[in-house]
Amino acid sequence: MKTIPFNDLKTQYNSLKPILLKRVERVLEHGQYIMGPEVRELEDVLSKYVGVKHCITASSGTDTLLLSLLAIGIQPGDEVITTPFSYFATVEMIAIIGAKPIFADIDPKTFNIDANKIAEKISNRTKAIMPVSLFGQCPDMDHINKIAKEHSLVVIEDAAQSFGAKYKDRNSCGLSDIGSTSFFPSKPLGGYGDGGALFTNNDYLAEKMKQLRVHGQKKKYYHEKIGINGRLDTIQAAILLSKMERFKGEVEKREIVASRYFSMIKESCPTVVLPTISSFNSSVFAQFTISLDNREKIIIYLKGKGIPTTIYYPICLHEQEAIKKLKLPSTSLPNAEKASKKVLSLPMSPDLDFETQKYIVQNLRKAIEMNK
Numbered sequence: 001m002k003t004i005p006f007n008d009l010k011t012q013y014n015s016l017k018p019i020l021l022k023r024v025e026r027v028l029e030h031g032q033y034i035m036g037p038e039v040r041e042l043e044d045v046l047s048k049y050v051g052v053k054h055c056i057t058a059s060s061g062t063d064t065l066l067l068s069l070l071a072i073g074i075q076p077g078d079e080v081i082t083t084p085f086s087y088f089a090t091v092e093m094i095a096i097i098g099a100k101p102i103f104a105d106i107d108p109k110t111f112n113i114d115a116n117k118i119a120e121k122i123s124n125r126t127k128a129i130m131p132v133s134l135f136g137q138c139p140d141m142d143h144i145n146k147i148a149k150e151h152s153l154v155v156i157e158d159a160a161q162s163f164g165a166k167y168k169d170r171n172s173c174g175l176s177d178i179g180s181t182s183f184f185p186s187k188p189l190g191g192y193g194d195g196g197a198l199f200t201n202n203d204y205l206a207e208k209m210k211q212l213r214v215h216g217q218k219k220k221y222y223h224e225k226i227g228i229n230g231r232l233d234t235i236q237a238a239i240l241l242s243k244m245e246r247f248k249g250e251v252e253k254r255e256i257v258a259s260r261y262f263s264m265i266k267e268s269c270p271t272v273v274l275p276t277i278s279s280f281n282s283s284v285f286a287q288f289t290i291s292l293d294n295r296e297k298i299i300i301y302l303k304g305k306g307i308p309t310t311i312y313y314p315i316c317l318h319e320q321e322a323i324k325k326l327k328l329p330s331t332s333l334p335n336a337e338k339a340s341k342k343v344l345s346l347p348m349s350p351d352l353d354f355e356t357q358k359y360i361v362q363n364l365r366k367a368i369e370m371n372k
């Protein structure tokens, strides 16, 4: 029995191999491994794709969150409102500065921060809102931007999982003051290593983030600010440039794969809760995340059939040991807690074929029947 890849990067590599290797070879030949011409070329391609003035590539989607928080001047003791249901990096970068993460509960249908629950969390120490576009779709960004404007807050979209997604026909990453994405290999636009990018229309913030990316210097060896080494490798830029050649087609293929899952699961597994995509969104389906009962037993059954699954995320951010130590005022976040106990993500990639999906869903049906 062969195991189905959770995210089929091999097929993608095979289809890109000739142009990808040529691009990487060019970098090895010219030798500008740090901030070589491919970095600027990628930033141009990405800012055009998203439709914003500036793209600043960086070393990871965690470092982009840090750079954005530093650029807007977040200080120890400041409060940043975010979701309790995300990857740890979101809350981690708020906390590492000494700022306080304040959680607003999620919408149980989309798993994204519920914009209606943000206003009640604002205090006179609140400086920013950091929504996450989880599993490939955006929260209601216009609503969030409106609340932010009323209270003079900055909005940073953690779009690590949503590069390529659309909100009201606008692109994720370009929907607020700053958009932050990741090129971790399994993300919709993944490299062959770590990487990330920031997007903004604000000239001042763009300059600042560029400066912070290289140890706070504008001129070499003259440091005006405390920054980090947050650059993207030239080789990763070359790889991402070749991946961009296929990216638009991949976004379409992801939608096709997702729509097959929708119809197959609806028919075969009526007790499974399918993902809800808001009417204003088109998701890039970084994950295809269902909700169901008896999750642990189902995972074991599927694993035995060569079908890998992942739980994004088994523990909410406010329940993580490192966050509990911050002794934040306790709040009730029932929707996030419930989601963490029910969600399960199925294999997902643009190259997932019909037959494999049929096999996955048939076995999901069997697993559910056996564990009623």
Ligand SMILES: *Cc1c(COP(=O)(O)O)cnc(C)c1O
Pocket: 060, 061, 062, 063, 086, 087, 089, 090, 132, 158, 160, 161, 182, 183, 184, 194, 195, 196
């Ligand atoms: C992956 C991810 C990050 C971190 O990105 P890295 O490139 O792995 O550092 C941050 N936020 C979310 C929501 C993510 O999914």
